[in-house]
Amino acid sequence: MRKFVFDCDTGTDDAIAIAAAFGSDDIEILGITSVNGNVREEFVSVNNLNLCEYLGAAVPVCHGAVWPLSCGFRNKSDMTHGKTGLGSIVLPDAEKLKFDERIASRFLYEKAMECSGELELLVTGPMTNIALAIIQYPDFSEKIRHLWFMGGSVWGGNVTTTAEFNIWADPEAAHIVLSSGIPMTMVGLDVTLKAIMEPEDMEELRKENTPARRLTADLLDFMFDRYRRGGENVIMHDALAVAAAVCPECMEYQDYWMDAETRGEYTRGHTYADFRGRSGKQPNVHAALSVNVEMFRHWLVRSIENCDRKFG
Numbered sequence: 503m504r505k506f507v508f509d510c511d512t513g514t515d516d517a518i519a520i521a522a523a524f525g526s527d528d529i530e531i532l533g534i535t536s537v538n539g540n541v542r543e544e545f546v547s548v549n550n551l552n553l554c555e556y557l558g559a560a561v562p563v564c565h566g567a568v569w570p571l572s573c574g575f576r577n578k579s580d581m582t583h584g585k586t587g588l589g590s591i592v593l594p595d596a597e598k599l600k601f602d603e604r605i606a607s608r609f610l611y612e613k614a615m616e617c618s619g620e621l622e623l624l625v626t627g628p629m630t631n632i633a634l635a636i637i638q639y640p641d642f643s644e645k646i647r648h649l650w651f652m653g654g655s656v657w658g659g660n661v662t663t664t665a666e667f668n669i670w671a672d673p674e675a676a677h678i679v680l681s682s683g684i685p686m687t688m689v690g691l692d693v694t695l696k697a698i699m700e701p702e703d704m705e706e707l708r709k710e711n712t713p714a715r716r717l718t719a720d721l722l723d724f725m726f727d728r729y730r731r732g733g734e735n736v737i738m739h740d741a742l743a744v745a746a747a748v749c750p751e752c753m754e755y756q757d758y759w760m761d762a763e764t765r766g767e768y769t770r771g772h773t774y775a776d777f778r779g780r781s782g783k784q785p786n787v788h789a790a791l792s793v794n795v796e797m798f799r800h801w802l803v804r805s806i807e808n809c810d811r812k813f814g
């Protein structure tokens with residue numbers, strides 16, 4: 503079994519991605535770490551704790567960074583993820599699970615040491631916790647087998663014309679992670695903007711009333727309604743990062759040297775790629791450039807159903 507820690511800013515699409523990761527047969531989620539992003543960390547961490555208990559997955563859930571490294575950004579709630587981060591969905595408060603006492607960066611380091619170089623990371627929010635682990639523990643990076651992240655883009659942004667949210671929210675952290683030498687795969691807007699679910703996917707999930715199916719269908723319902731009200735489409739940004747790790751045939755990739763811009767007036771938060779080798783630097787990112795959407799949608803629905811079989 504491949505061993506993962508899932509670092510996220512749950513978030514409607516993060517929650518679906520977590521359920522899909524729990525539903526993947528060949529990976530074990532060792533813990534979930536929370537970071538300020540879609541909503542403030544105090545909502546993100548409670549969402550993660552409540553979500554794990556709701557799904558029946560008793561894994562460690564840790565608090566994490568409440569500010570980005572630059573201390574410049576803490577989200578206000580908005581229509582994309584709603585006040586608490588799960589849209590209109592209210593999960594029951596966890597009664598059995600309690601927060602792990604370790605902060606995210608400490609937990610990440612301890613798991614990396616325990617797994618002796620086999621630990622993989624799924625990162626679907628701003629990279630603050632990962633950057634802190636790199637900063638605080640000099641031998642952390644060399645112990646990470648692979649980092650799979652939703653973030654950035656080779657072309658265009660969704661917060662500014664050039665910056666994607668997860669990188670924009672903490673570009674200094676992204677720069678530290680991209681410069682760390684950790685082998686990594688970027689699942690950016692180039693592919694995630696195409697990863698759109700259809701009403702029949704929601705209907706398929708509603709055929710059985712089990713926790714992961716019910717929650718995912720309810721989140722999709724919230725997203726369809728959000729789209730009808732002029733908001734973001736039913737886009738599975740974060741679940742596509744999980745697919746990259748466990749269903750690599752869903753996408754096609756290109757290797758680039760990439761870094762995150764931290765200073766530009768128009769480009770802060772942009773992940774820029776060296777397309778023609780002009781930097782003289784070796785590629786550090788395996789970037790997803792195209793996606794088989796039908797294959798992804800089928801994989802996601804099957805993974806959510808399998809989550810209930812494993813934990814329900």
Ligand code: RIB
Pocket residue numbers: 511513514515516539540626627628652660666667668739740
């Ligand atoms: O830009 C999309 C990303 O920002 C996703 O991870 C979503 O959850 C938000 O965090």
Ligand code: CA
Pocket residue numbers: 510511512513515516539540626627740
């Ligand atoms: Ca996210």
